[in-house]
Amino acid sequence: MEKERDIVTDGASLPVVEEFFSLQGEGFQTGKAAYFIRLGGCDIGCSWCDSRFSWNPGLHPMVETQSIIDRVIESGADSVVVTGGEPLMWTLDLLCKGLKTINICTFIETSGGYPLSGTWDWICLSPKKNMPPTSEICQIADELKVIIQDKSDFEWAEKYHGMVSRECRLYLQPEWSRFDTIIPEIVKYIKKNPIWRISLQVHKYMHIP
Ligand code: SF4
Numbered sequence: 493m494e495k496e497r498d499i500v501t502d503g504a505s506l507p508v509v510e511e512f513f514s515l516q517g518e519g520f521q522t523g524k525a526a527y528f529i530r531l532g533g534c535d536i537g538c539s540w541c542d543s544r545f546s547w548n549p550g551l552h553p554m555v556e557t558q559s560i561i562d563r564v565i566e567s568g569a570d571s572v573v574v575t576g577g578e579p580l581m582w583t584l585d586l587l588c589k590g591l592k593t594i595n596i597c598t599f600i601e602t603s604g605g606y607p608l609s610g611t612w613d614w615i616c617l618s619p620k621k622n623m624p625p626t627s628e629i630c631q632i633a634d635e636l637k638v639i640i641q642d643k644s645d646f647e648w649a650e651k652y653h654g655m656v657s658r659e660c661r662l663y664l665q666p667e668w669s670r671f672d673t674i675i676p677e678i679v680k681y682i683k684k685n686p687i688w689r690i691s692l693q694v695h696k697y698m699h700i701p
Pocket residue numbers: 534535536537538540541542543544546576577578603620
């Protein structure tokens with residue numbers, strides 16, 4: 493995986509899994525219209541991953557970053573969400589520079605395990621046990637979104653609560669396949685620890701990407 497990353501260190505082209513204009517379905521920005529750019533490549537291997545199709549960047553075309561920016565302009569969106577895969581496997585400075593030039597808000601969804609690149613208006617950090625985030629990204633994350641699969645994940649969530657800033661918004665999100673069993677536990681936990689909020693993947697209820 494590292495080999496593919498080295499090929500495009502300047503970020504002039506990126507492996508694009510899909511692009512679409514939709515509504516953010518998760519976390520603090522839920523309900524906001526945004527242009528989504530899903531990049532290929534992830535070597536973290538979460539057992540419950542719902543984006544396995546994105547793991548191998550070699551399966552997705554390398555697309556010129558400027559042409560991605562052109563499609564953002566055509567869409568009319570005022571914000572972009574860069575997601576993956578793990579988007580920080582790639583250098584995102586050129587993408588963000590181009591988007592900021594046209595006054596597009598830049599949001600990223602990342603596990604935080606790779607060095608930060610790009611300029612971001614909103615960083616949503618979703619830490620993963622297989623590759624914990626760097627302390628640098630913990631300090632500047634705007635939002636901490638922890639996926640809850642079982643009760644042991646609350647302890648994991650609190651560990652990162654202790655590493656992010658006081659301003660960082662805190663979300664617990666049920667792992668989709670365990671939704672029915674874990675929701676009562678999350679509700680109970682948030683009632684006892686009201687600094688946390690719940691994040692639901694509302695795009696799945698709306699049947700939109
Ligand atoms: Fe899937 Fe994200 Fe985990 Fe990568 S970090 S395996 S894309 S859930």
